[in-house]
C-alpha cells in the first residue's frame with residue numbers, strides 16, 4: 388500500500404530514462420538532462436508523464452504562468468504539504484490573502500531607505516570582521532593554516548547565514564569565525580531544508596506521510612531538525628518580547644510583531660527569511676567564484692573597474708559598477724541558485740506555445756535550463772561572457788521572463804537588491820585582497836538535492852594574499 392503510486396505508468400523514452408536513471412549515463416545532473424531535452428523541444432516545453440510535471444523554458448509560457456494567468460498557477464496544496472512542517476505558513480508556502488499580507492509587509496521593510504543602509508552596514512561589517520580574516524587565515528602566507536584548502540561554499544553559507552539573521556531579526560549566530568565552529572542551528576537548518584526537499588522525490592506522498600506517522604527514518608530526523616530550528620525561533624521571539632516595543636529595533640521581525648503576537652506565525656516568518664536570504668546568496672557566490680577561478684581575464688577586468696570607480700560605500704551605489712553587475716548576472720545565468728520552481732495548474736489551460744495543461748498538473752519553469760537555451764542566448768550560451776549584458780559599457784537587464792533567476796511577475800523576489808549588494812560587496816572585497824584558485828579543477832559541478840543549488844563536495848580553493856593589497 389505504501390508504495391502504490393497515483394502517477395500514471397508511462398513507458399515513453401523520456402519517462403523510462405527518468406525512472407531507470409539512465410539519463411545519468413550521459414549527464415552529470417538531472418538539470419543538465421532537462422536542459423538537453425528542452426533545447427531539442429520545438430515548443431521548449433516537455434512533459435515528464437510519470438511525475439505529471441510539465442517543464443518549460445519557453446519565456447512566453449513563463450510569463451503566462453507567472454503573470455498573465457497568475458491566479459491559475461498557485462503554489463498549490465501538494466507543495467505546501469511537503470514543505471509545511473518546515474516552512475509553515477511563511478511567505479514561500481502560502482497563496483491568497485496570507486501571501487498578499489506578508490508580501491506587503493516585507494515589501495515595505497525591504498524597500499525602506501533606512502533598512503537599505505542597515506543591510507549595507509551588516510554586510511560590510513561581516514566582510515571586514517569575519518570573511519576577510521577567515522580567508523587570510525587560510526592564505527599561503529598564513530602561519531595559522533599554512534595554505535590549506537578552504538571550502539569556499541561552506542564559508543559563504545556561514546557568511547550569508549550570519550548576515551540574514553542579523554539583518555532580519557538582529558540576532559548574530561556567529562557561524563563565520565576563524566575557528567569555523569559547528570553551529571547546531573545551521574546544521575539543523577540544512578537538514579530540515581534537504582529532507583523537506585527529498586519528500587518530493589518519493590514516488591508517492593504516502594511514503595513520507597506514513598514514515599511521519601510512525602516517526603521513523605528521515606521523517607524522524609526531519610522532526611528533530613525542525614525542533615532545533617523551532618527552539619531557536621522561539622528564543623528569538625521571547626528575547627524580542629522581553630525587550631518590548633520600545634526596543635528601537637527596526638528590523639523585519641519587529642514589523643511583523645507589531646501586527647501579530649502568534650508565536651507560530653512569527654516562527655514561520657523567521658524560518659522563511661532565513662531560507663530566502665541564506666542559501667540563495669551562498670549558492671550565487673559559490674557558482675560565481677567557480678567561474679571566476681576559471682576566467683582570470685574577467686577577474687582582471689573587475690579589478691580594473693573597481694580601481695576606477697569609487698569604492699562601494701552605500702546600498703544605492705550598486706548600479707555604478709556596470710561590468711561587475713554584468714558578471715554577477717552572467718554568473719547566475721549559468722548557476723541560478725534556484726534551478727527550477729513549480730506551481731500547480733488549477734483549471735485546464737493552454738500555454739502560448741500550444742501545450743495543453745490539464746487541471747492538477749505540476750508546472751515547472753526552469754531558470755537553469757533557460758540560462759543555457761540557444762534560442763534565448765545564442766550559440767555561445769554555455770560560455771561565461773559578462774559582455775553579453777553590456778551595451779557601450781552600460782549594463783542592460785534582460786526581461787525577467789527570459790531570466791527568471793529571481794522569479795518574475797507577481798511573486799518576484801523581494802530581496803534581489805539586497806542579494807546584489809551582498810554578492811558584489813563580497814566579490815569586490817575578496818578580489819581586491821586575494822588570489823583564489825580551484826584546489827581541484829572540476830569540469831562540471833555536481834549538485835546535491837535540496838531547495839537551492841549546492842555543489843556536492845563544496846568549492847575547494849587555495850587562497851593567497853595579493854602583495855601590497857592587504
Ligand code: HEM
Nearest residue numbers: 490663664667668671724725792793794798800801802806
Ligand atoms: C541571489 C539571491 C537570491 C535569489 C536567486 C532569489 C530568488 C528568489 C526566487 C526564485 C523566489 C521565488 C520563490 C518561490 O516563489 O518559490 C524568491 C522569492 C523571495 N525572495 Fe529571494 N532570492 C535571493 C535572495 C533573497 C534575499 C537576500 C531575500 C531577503 C532578504 C529574499 C527574499 C525573498 C522573498 C521574501 C521572497 C518571496 C516573494 C513572494 O513569494 O512574494 N531573497 N527569491
